[in-house]
Amino acid sequence: MSVEPNPVFAELPTTIFSVMSALAVEHGAINLGQGFPDEDGPVAIRDVAAGALIDGPNQYPPMRGRTELRGAICAHAKRFYGLDFDPDANVVVTSGGTEALTASIMGLVGQGGEVVLIEPAYDSYAPIAGAVGARVKTVKLAPPHWRLDAEALAAAVTSETRAVMLNTPLNPIGRAFTREELEGVARVVARSHAVAICDEVYEHLIFDGREHIPLITLPGMAERVVRVGSAGKMFSLTGWKIGWVTGPAALIDVIAKAHQFITFTSSPALQLGVAYALEHEMDFTLNLTKTLQANRDLLAERLARLGFEVLPCEGSYFLTAGIRGLTNESDRAFCERLTREAGVALIPLSVFFSGGQPDHLVRFAFCKKREVLEAALQRLERYFHAEARSRGGLGSPTVYWGSTAEGGEGGTA
Numbered sequence: 001m002s003v004e005p006n007p008v009f010a011e012l013p014t015t016i017f018s019v020m021s022a023l024a025v026e027h028g029a030i031n032l033g034q035g036f037p038d039e040d041g042p043v044a045i046r047d048v049a050a051g052a053l054i055d056g057p058n059q060y061p062p063m064r065g066r067t068e069l070r071g072a073i074c075a076h077a078k079r080f081y082g083l084d085f086d087p088d089a090n091v092v093v094t095s096g097g098t099e100a101l102t103a104s105i106m107g108l109v110g111q112g113g114e115v116v117l118i119e120p121a122y123d124s125y126a127p128i129a130g131a132v133g134a135r136v137k138t139v140k141l142a143p144p145h146w147r148l149d150a151e152a153l154a155a156a157v158t159s160e161t162r163a164v165m166l167n168t169p170l171n172p173i174g175r176a177f178t179r180e181e182l183e184g185v186a187r188v189v190a191r192s193h194a195v196a197i198c199d200e201v202y203e204h205l206i207f208d209g210r211e212h213i214p215l216i217t218l219p220g221m222a223e224r225v226v227r228v229g230s231a232g233k234m235f236s237l238t239g240w241k242i243g244w245v246t247g248p249a250a251l252i253d254v255i256a257k258a259h260q261f262i263t264f265t266s267s268p269a270l271q272l273g274v275a276y277a278l279e280h281e282m283d284f285t286l287n288l289t290k291t292l293q294a295n296r297d298l299l300a301e302r303l304a305r306l307g308f309e310v311l312p313c314e315g316s317y318f319l320t321a322g323i324r325g326l327t328n329e330s331d332r333a334f335c336e337r338l339t340r341e342a343g344v345a346l347i348p349l350s351v352f353f354s355g356g357q358p359d360h361l362v363r364f365a366f367c368k369k370r371e372v373l374e375a376a377l378q379r380l381e382r383y384f385h386a387e388a389r390s391r392g393g394l395g396s397p398t399v400y401w402g403s404t405a406e407g408g409e410g411g412t413a
Helices: 016-027 043-055 067-081 096-108 125-131 150-156 179-190 231-235 249-259 268-280 282-305 331-342 370-391
Strands: 091-094 114-119 135-140 161-167 195-199 225-230 243-246 318-322 361-365
Touching: 016 331, 043 268, 067 091, 067 243, 067 268, 091 096, 091 249, 096 125, 096 161, 096 195, 096 225, 096 231, 096 243, 096 249, 114 125, 114 150, 125 135, 135 150, 150 179, 161 179, 179 195, 225 231, 225 249, 231 268, 231 282, 243 249, 268 282, 282 318, 282 370, 331 361, 331 370
Parallel strands: 114 135, 114 161, 161 195, 195 225
Antiparallel strands: 091 243, 225 243, 318 361
16 A cells, blocks of 8 residues: 655655754754754743743643733734734734744635745745645745835735735845835735735844834734744744734634644743743843844854855844855855865755755854854854965955945945
8 A cells, every 4th residue: 555645745855954954963063054042041031931830830721822921922012013912812822933824824825725925935834835735926036135026026916815925034034124115015915815924033133223014014904914923033942932923803713723723732831931021021132133233243244254245134043145256056065065164054045945046145044152153254264265275365255234235224225
């Protein structure tokens, strides 16, 4: 008897993160590939969760999440964006951002419907959409400034489109879409039969004084948008896997029904820890943004000196750089060579595009301790200086940074 598993998953290759992390371990490389901090969030948050593990509750919490956490999520949305959410109607707590995205796609997109992705795209979107029988369409952004064109989005949206996936700040390239770009998205969504599923897990990790603008706050979007958030990104507790979806009751009701058959619920102790964090530890998150911005600047400056073409980074954990000043290899071959020979592991950006192009860009994760970044940069400098001596000099620095960048602001634009 032959077995015929779901082809969406059976045909997926091993994730590039597993491949590069295994290669990093094999060669003792510093791993700037996977995007997770190497320091845990505040002890006070962990103390609250640890106390709840001992004292309880330790039985099933409500399917939509602990009341304390749903209330804290609503208070956070009111404080930062002026959004008025009802904890009982407008929130569902999930097992991390990826489950929130899965429940949203499963709940809001039927078999045969279309999902529009903006590429480069987080790698879970397409498989989830495919698994529920949806058709995936893509809008591809172009380096170096990755502008989102409303006309290109409108051309991809049809009468069969049920969801537009919008990630801002965008993993893997760190784009934070402007109000003008978001207004273009709102116009397209308003003229369609689609909703927008907004992946905003990096909402506070946005740099150079920029404002994070949730699409749901724009005119006409209150009933057409759901927002995905993540405690892991806010509080450097990625292993806790506590996320949430907020939005209009009619959409949240359907998402909650999907959620109940995926994980049903998450650890009550961790939920109580996150509720405490949202109420008492937001200063950690806002200061984390400053630390990450300084890490980005360090990385950008030193990589440019080595001949990388450093692209704009407006938020998230990630910096993208072009490699054509250094090699004619594909981005994957370059990353594998650097892991083996320079002792630094990166991620090729081509894996975030459905067609595998462009293939001349690599992604650095800078959500690491300063000393880890310094050590990685020193390894790269030794490697490329030795390589340059053998071929007669380093390439010219290229960095889309500062007042000469598109938009004329200090920082990336």
